Amino acid sequence: MINYKLLTPGPLTTTDSVKREMMVDHCTWDNDYKSITQKIRGELLELAHVSPEEYTAVLMQGSGTFGVESAITSSVGKDGKLLILSNGAYGERQEDIAKHAGLKYRIQHFHYNEVPDAAVVKQILDEDKEITHVSMVHSETTSGILNDIEAVGKVVKAAGKVYIVDAMSSFAGVEIPVADWGIDFIISSANKCIQGVPGFSFIICRLDELKKCEGKAVSLSLDLYDQWKGMFDGKWRFTSPTHVVLAFAKALEEMKEEGGIPARSARYRRTNALLISEMEKLGYKTYIDKAHQGPIITTFFYPENCNYTFKEMYEFIKARGYAIYPGKVTEADTFRIGNIGEIYEEDIHKLIDIYREFLTQKGQL
Ligand SMILES: *Cc1c(COP(=O)(O)O)cnc(C)c1O
Numbered sequence: 001m002i003n004y005k006l007l008t009p010g011p012l013t014t015t016d017s018v019k020r021e022m023m024v025d026h027c028t029w030d031n032d033y034k035s036i037t038q039k040i041r042g043e044l045l046e047l048a049h050v051s052p053e054e055y056t057a058v059l060m061q062g063s064g065t066f067g068v069e070s071a072i073t074s075s076v077g078k079d080g081k082l083l084i085l086s087n088g089a090y091g092e093r094q095e096d097i098a099k100h101a102g103l104k105y106r107i108q109h110f111h112y113n114e115v116p117d118a119a120v121v122k123q124i125l126d127e128d129k130e131i132t133h134v135s136m137v138h139s140e141t142t143s144g145i146l147n148d149i150e151a152v153g154k155v156v157k158a159a160g161k162v163y164i165v166d167a168m169s170s171f172a173g174v175e176i177p178v179a180d181w182g183i184d185f186i187i188s189s190a191n192k193c194i195q196g197v198p199g200f201s202f203i204i205c206r207l208d209e210l211k212k213c214e215g216k217a218v219s220l221s222l223d224l225y226d227q228w229k230g231m232f233d234g235k236w237r238f239t240s241p242t243h244v245v246l247a248f249a250k251a252l253e254e255m256k257e258e259g260g261i262p263a264r265s266a267r268y269r270r271t272n273a274l275l276i277s278e279m280e281k282l283g284y285k286t287y288i289d290k291a292h293q294g295p296i297i298t299t300f301f302y303p304e305n306c307n308y309t310f311k312e313m314y315e316f317i318k319a320r321g322y323a324i325y326p327g328k329v330t331e332a333d334t335f336r337i338g339n340i341g342e343i344y345e346e347d348i349h350k351l352i353d354i355y356r357e358f359l360t361q362k363g364q365l
Contacts, residue, residue, distance in 0.1 A: 004318055005347060008325045009141045009169050009297045010064075010192040012341030014251070018196060021250045022243040033242070034234030036249050041231075043252050047171070047194075047261060048178040048186065048204045055179070056210065058203045058228045061241060064168045064189035066222060067201025068094065071164055071185040072135060073101040074224035075209065077216035080132035081105060083124060083161075085116040085152065088142030089328055090166060094135055101218045106131065112143050112329050115292055118151040125159040133162040139170035139294045142328045143287055144336065146170070146294030150181045157182035162209055168192055168201075169296050173268050173340055175261055184209040190244055193264065193296075193340055196251040199244030268295040271339040271348055278352040279337075282359060287334055297338040299327060308362050310335055320354045322347070 005013045026033055037059065044057040060067050072094065076082045082103055084094045087110040098105040108124060110116045116136055125131060134156045138149050149165050156163045164185045167176060171186065173193030178186050184206040190196040203224060210228060217223035221238065230237035258264055272295040276286060279300060287299035310326055313335070317324055327334030339348070359365040 004321050004323055005343065006323050006341060007337050007339065007343065007347075007351070008323060009336075009338040009340060010189070011198050012191065012195065012338070013343060014195055014197060014247070015254060015342055018247050018250050018254065021246040022197070024243075024246060026242045026246060028236065028240050028242060036245060037231070037234035037236065037240070040245070040249055040252065041234075044202055044204060048176065050179045050204065054207060056205055056207055056228060058205060058210075058224060058231060059236070059240075059245075060201050060203060060222070060224070060227055061199070061236070061238065062201060063198060064166075064187065064192070064201045065093065065097075067187040067189060067203050068166050068168075069097045069101075069219075070201075070222040070224045070227070071187055071203050071205075072097050073103065073219055073222060074213045074217040075162060075164065075185060076103045076105075076133050077213075081128075081130040082133045082135060083108065083121075083128070083131045085121060085134065085136040086110065087112055087114060087116055087145065087147065088137065088140035090137045090140060090142060090168070094137075094166070103218075104130070112140075112331070113145065113288055113292075115145060115147045116152060118148070118155045121152050122155045122159075125155065125161065131161060133164060135164035135166070138165055138167040138176070139174070139296050141169045141297055143299050144294050144297040145288045145292050146174070146296075149176075149183070153182040169340070170294065172255065172261055172264065173296060174265055174294070178204060179206075190248045190251075193268075194248065194251050194255060195341055196248035197244055199241035200248075265295065267344070268340055271343055271345055272296070272298065274345055274348045275337060275339055275351075278348065279355075282352070282355055282365070287329060287332065296340050297325070297336050299329060299334045299336050302333050302335070303364070305364070307364065308358075313358060316358045317351070317354050320357075322351055322354065
């Protein structure tokens, strides 16, 4: 099997020691296992800068979307109305979730390279009194833009609404003071910035809002309230992804060894800045401007005189040890390169050398 590193936003490149944790078959009912789950839940609250008196962390089987769907469809209810702020595919997915669940909702679209404007949100909340919940994405992985969830949170809280944030690709890679920013439900998953493997998502919930979710869920398995009730002593309601949980506990430990969020976010910012400056030297331009470019993943335009396809570029790079990502913005021809996971400046330098070789072969340098 060829080994290559993932320059994708999850699953991402994990350490060998995280992967090795999965060599154990663990039973789920005993205190050892339950205490691992409880420890994870406690540490997630620390990463979110919230107290266990005010917040709780609920783990949910499935990928990140399961967590977003769980939070939305367990909290809005029949009498509520959700305002979705969208500037990418993951915002649009929230609309899909609301539609499938038959929830009352309204979606406000923003351009893919613009952050949702808090003033526009305020105006909508002033005129549409039916709205009870507001949701948005923090790091829109579609483009790499980092949305201003703090500014929007102020407006949402001033209006007394419930605030749901999909921080899938940013949580623990960027500091998020969850309580200070007025977030009631924030969602991420095991295979993003904490650098575990895929298999579950987690939702950090303000307790008084979570308690209001009783009986509101439209799905059995994604019922956030029931999952929380069932998990009071660390027991998962249905079969837990044991191997993934063990790997995640190890990933949390390694995150602490690295120096926690401050060190990890500094590494991501460094590798991201290096990637962008080196790619610019090769003639590639970024889709998002510097003011809003996040440190997780970057969307690049193809150059004007481009004479190669994504597939050609992808295969060339993969054969030399790295996997990049196709573009996802709808209006422009782009590709993406992520820099989260076990990726260091040395990897960026290697990638740039591969690009130089590729572009030379194509007569573009
Ligand atoms: C990864 C991601 C998700 C979840 O996607 P899954 O494929 O379900 O894991 C949701 N939102 C954002 C912003 C993401 O980056």
